[in-house]
Amino acid sequence: MAVKAAATAWRRTLPETTRLSVRKTYKLFIGGKFPRSESGRTYLVDGDNVALASRKDARDAVVAARKAQPGWAGATAYNRGQVLYRIAEMLEARREEFIARGVSEPEVNAAVDRWVWYAGWSDKIAQVHGSVNPVAGPYFNISAPEPTGVVAVVAPESFLGLVSVIAPAIVTSNTVVVLTGLPQAAITLAEVIATSDVPAGVINILTGDAAGNAPWLASHDDVNALDLTGVTNPELATELERGAAGSLKRVLRPPAEGIDSAAEPGLQPMTALLETKTVWHPKGF
């Protein structure tokens, strides 16, 4: 034993010093990557450096979302459900990170459960929301829901609220560009999403200046729907609705008293982002 100790005595042991902290910059989430803002701007949130999204980041996010949409809608409902469930799995494994960022434990639990709940809807929504219609003629008449396309979302400033606007939009085969004022939790969620087999561009998250960037998304010709759930200023909401009118966007405006994220969401958040396609198919041939 003594021989061995002598033989290894030349090895240096690490000095007992305090480690330098590894500081983290919270960057945007666009097209499956974590870029800094195109503008190079950042802002401080609770001592953390956070990328401050510009309107050009919003534009890039729309391009990424548009590119991803046909592939996501083309995946089977079963596959989409698996991906959403995978998000729940990864979120479950990283609960502590969210709690460390100030999200309460019950809220993290509720968020995980909400992902699981929506994951289950992926292959059921078409059955509940679609229909076979009786018609006076020799036809099968079938109404089937289809995704609206690219959805711009102003997310509420709670973690459960954030999950509750993203999940219904993507389970219905839309792709989203999310503006959030809850940067650390949202980008940590993006890290969960990035490791959950969600195709690049299906979910894009922009941090900072939601009020400044929302009008650009509202008036953007290549955005198909606008979810104003997180807009608390009624004047801004009206301005955004006016901007959206130019390209006939579908607009979700929450009731004035707000939405209780903790309550069971029901089908409305999903059906609001679906279009109905009705097919007349001749029978008897």
Place this chain on the structure above:
Amino acid sequence: MTATTTSRHDLRSLLHGLPGVDKVGVEARAAALGTRSVKSTAKAAAIDLAIRMVDLTTLEGADTPGKVRALSAKALRPDPADASCPPVAAVCVYPAMVPVAAQVLAGSGVHLASVATAFPSGQAPLEVKLADTRGAVAAGADEIDMVISRGAFLAGRYDLVFDEIVAVKQACGDAHLKVILETGELATYDNVRRASWLAMLAGADFIKTSTGKVPLAATLPVTLVMLEAVRDFRARTGRQVGVKPAGGIKTTKDAIKYLVLINETAGDDWLHPDWFRFGASSLLNDLLMQRTKLTTGHYAGPDYFTLD
């Protein structure tokens, strides 16, 4: 240094006497110029200039008369919603589609370009290439895009390439001749510089980077080398030759980088549709979307523009 320099050895010593291209330097220079920021009114002017420089191209086996007619109509009036949008420089089609495009473009001032000489490979006998060229000119094309024989060039037979360009130039008559170097197959920047000089000595009115049919098409550094070549050629001979990058230029951002490159390399004499063209198809829609963004103040979407 004249167009009579046809002997194999003269050509060889001339082309190999050109200074070599600093690969790292030219790539760094092109990348640096690509970071220039062009905003507001300058951007609006750049977009309109870029639209006026577009050779709106369709070179598919699946081209139909209907598609070529639609493309030609778009060339005349790229943005039907905005009369202030200028027409493009030219429409570029296969020889068989020239009569169709000629009907639409007649008297409009928009040029009609046709690829010829066994595009895109150039691997056909000279008589076939000349017949191809004459046919396209007779059908109404006033610009001919020829391909050089890369095989002969890479084998060092500069005289063959030279004679071929001279012969095609003759077959063109009054039509402008653009010579496609297919830089993606030339392997080195030195070869690009040599091929540029070879084409210009043989009488090319334009030198063009690519057919768009090989994976490596127009790049900024290659265009930079070609712009240097036309600049130096004019300084030596007094004759101005145009440049046309083609293939892979899809966005307004890309197009503006090329405009910066022209201004900083060849000078603003080349900032005109007579001396610089973009061979492109999808670029036009992006230019129109950016133009709409500037005029309306909101971002435009592809749903509002024609596919072809």
